[in-house]
Amino acid sequence: xxxxxxxxxxxxxxxxxxxxxxxxxxxxxxxxxxxxxxxxxxxxxxxxxxxxxxxxxxxxxxxxxxxxxxxxxxxxxxxxxxxxxxxxxxxxxxxxxxxxxxxxxxxxxxxxxxxxxxxxxxxxxxxxxxxxxxxxxxxxxxxxxxxxxxxxxxxxxxxxxxxxxxxxxxxxxxxxxxxxxxxxxxxxxxxxxxxxxxxxxxxxxxxxxxxxxxxxxxxxxxxxxxxxxxxxxxxxxxxxxxxxxxxxxxxxxxxxxxxxxxxxxxxxxxxxxxxxxxxxxxxxxxxxxxxxxxxxxxxxxxxxxxx
Amino acid sequence: xxxxxxxxxxxxxxxxxxxxxxxxxxxxxxxxxxxxxxxxxxxxxxxxxxxxxxxxxxxxxxxxxxxxxxxxxxxxxxxxxxxxxxxxxxxxxxxxxxxxxxxxxxxxxxxxxxxxxxxxxxxxxxxxxxxxxxxxxxxxxxxxxxxxxxxxxxxxxxxxxxxxxxxxxxxxxxxxxxxxxxxxxxxxxxxxxxxxxxxxxxxxxxxxxxxxxxxxxxxxxxxxxxxxxxxxxxxxxxxxxxxxxxxxxxxxxxxxxxxxxxxxxxxxxxxxxxxxxxxxxxxxxxxx
Numbered sequence: 338x339x340x341x342x343x344x345x346x347x348x349x350x351x352x353x354x355x356x357x358x359x360x361x362x363x364x365x366x367x368x369x370x371x372x373x374x375x376x377x378x379x380x381x382x383x384x385x386x387x388x389x390x391x392x393x394x395x396x397x398x399x400x401x402x403x404x405x406x407x408x409x410x411x412x413x414x415x416x417x418x419x420x421x422x423x424x425x426x427x428x429x430x431x432x433x434x435x436x437x438x439x440x441x442x443x444x445x446x447x448x449x450x451x452x453x454x455x456x457x458x459x460x461x462x463x464x465x466x467x468x469x470x471x472x473x474x475x476x477x478x479x480x481x482x483x484x485x486x487x488x489x490x491x492x493x494x495x496x497x498x499x500x501x502x503x504x505x506x507x508x509x510x511x512x513x514x515x516x517x518x519x520x521x522x523x524x525x526x527x528x529x530x531x532x533x534x535x536x537x538x539x540x541x542x543x544x545x546x547x548x549x550x551x552x553x554x555x556x557x558x559x560x561x562x563x564x565x566x567x568x569x570x571x572x573x574x575x576x577x578x579x580x581x582x583x584x585x586x587x588x589x590x591x592x593x594x595x596x597x598x599x600x601x602x603x604x605x606x607x608x609x610x611x612x613x614x615x616x617x618x619x620x621x622x623x624x625x626x627x628x629x630x631x632x633x634x635x636x637x638x639x640x641x642x643x644x
Numbered sequence: 645x646x647x648x649x650x651x652x653x654x655x656x657x658x659x660x661x662x663x664x665x666x667x668x669x670x671x672x673x674x675x676x677x678x679x680x681x682x683x684x685x686x687x688x689x690x691x692x693x694x695x696x697x698x699x700x701x702x703x704x705x706x707x708x709x710x711x712x713x714x715x716x717x718x719x720x721x722x723x724x725x726x727x728x729x730x731x732x733x734x735x736x737x738x739x740x741x742x743x744x745x746x747x748x749x750x751x752x753x754x755x756x757x758x759x760x761x762x763x764x765x766x767x768x769x770x771x772x773x774x775x776x777x778x779x780x781x782x783x784x785x786x787x788x789x790x791x792x793x794x795x796x797x798x799x800x801x802x803x804x805x806x807x808x809x810x811x812x813x814x815x816x817x818x819x820x821x822x823x824x825x826x827x828x829x830x831x832x833x834x835x836x837x838x839x840x841x842x843x844x845x846x847x848x849x850x851x852x853x854x855x856x857x858x859x860x861x862x863x864x865x866x867x868x869x870x871x872x873x874x875x876x877x878x879x880x881x882x883x884x885x886x887x888x889x890x891x892x893x894x895x896x897x898x899x900x901x902x903x904x905x906x907x908x909x910x911x912x913x914x915x916x917x918x919x920x921x922x923x924x925x926x927x928x929x930x931x932x
Contacts, residue, residue: 356835357758364749367805378782440664455672463864465886466904470678528926563930578775601777621778628773
């Protein structure tokens, strides 16, 4: 009798295994072909010199050496810009997301839904629309809305070429990026805050918790660590992925004075303008490494595993 | 009721909520204003587009910009209808394929036990951090090797596997009670039947969210048109909008605004309709 049951259980497992793989197969296939393999190819290409016309020639770590020692544009503009951007838009945007999400949780459901829709809307727009909007707003002639307002207020005499002057440009890019960054990470945090069990709060207040700030730090954030982590990963990725905004607002890559040059632009510059694919691949590996490093930090902060 | 308890998600309005409104409403206005501006811009007649100082709201709305949009394209070799058609085909394909593939994989990862389960999920989690731009060159080479350059597949296939969708769907399926599945198994149902009759109906919010996310990633995507296609006839709407909007003239601005509006409206409608489903799914979005 027992042997029969064991046999039946074993055969069900085998069929289960096959079905699992069958269910997974389409995803795994596409994932492998379009995500995994390209990443591995990038890593491989980073050790070569590849100009698309001739096959890749292995050149060891030359690309990496160049990146860290000789690429002045990278060291002077791209890396600092990317870090500045990542910190302000990535971390800053994340903190802003959380604050907005928290404030939204303090009001009633209907206003909350309306306001969060407004806040979420810019993230749905797509690069093209965002560029259209903000190019119109910051247009360098008096037709630009910003210039028009400033001229009318008498603060300036001549329209400012916002999108051409490096000083303003980074600032504009940061503002535009923050504006459009309240995406699914933001929604996730709202959801996380709303789903915390009230009893935990009540218990904490009985135990002596006194104000909202303490409430946030001691109860809210620890209770939604998984959502915080998801939001953090989304923010980090979004911040490092950016780069198109600069190009779309000014219409050129590299942006004037390298003001808005981020790692992604640098990669595209070397890859598609100068056809130095091997070097572009090396920079790409650097980018992926940076993202992974930031996400690792996020994971350390928000891991719920030791609860 | 505990004294001084938390006031999360209140039922009624209370004046202590006013400070929050003071912060939230200006921010919401800041978020929404540029969009309102562009919507108005799209309906402005020529004289208002040229007006200095430019007005925020339109006073004599017209459909001129939209008409110009259609006419300009009639002049060039590819009519706008072709781009719209391409976009619709590609978007529909990606959304449908992505939903099926992600739910199947999510079901397997969530409810079934097999050897590679842990590693697969971990790899997918790492892939959440994936930046497509970093691997455009190998992707191009892959697509070239597969022989699908300049076809619809070049738009569709790279975008179907979305780690974020798989993650959210899998997390949501985790919430489906195992007892339901066991009961079905006892009744003799095979895995595919369980998938069709139990999982799919129960995870509709996650499906809605996945649909929205893939829709958003496809509908506005210019990279696939830019990088993987060269024949104009195969390119999609956002690419065309992009071309239009780089025209510097003021009339070009009006047309660009009209075009941008056309792109935005489906996105917005979809989200409003599915909004509660999305929030429902987000309750499971935590990474543990």
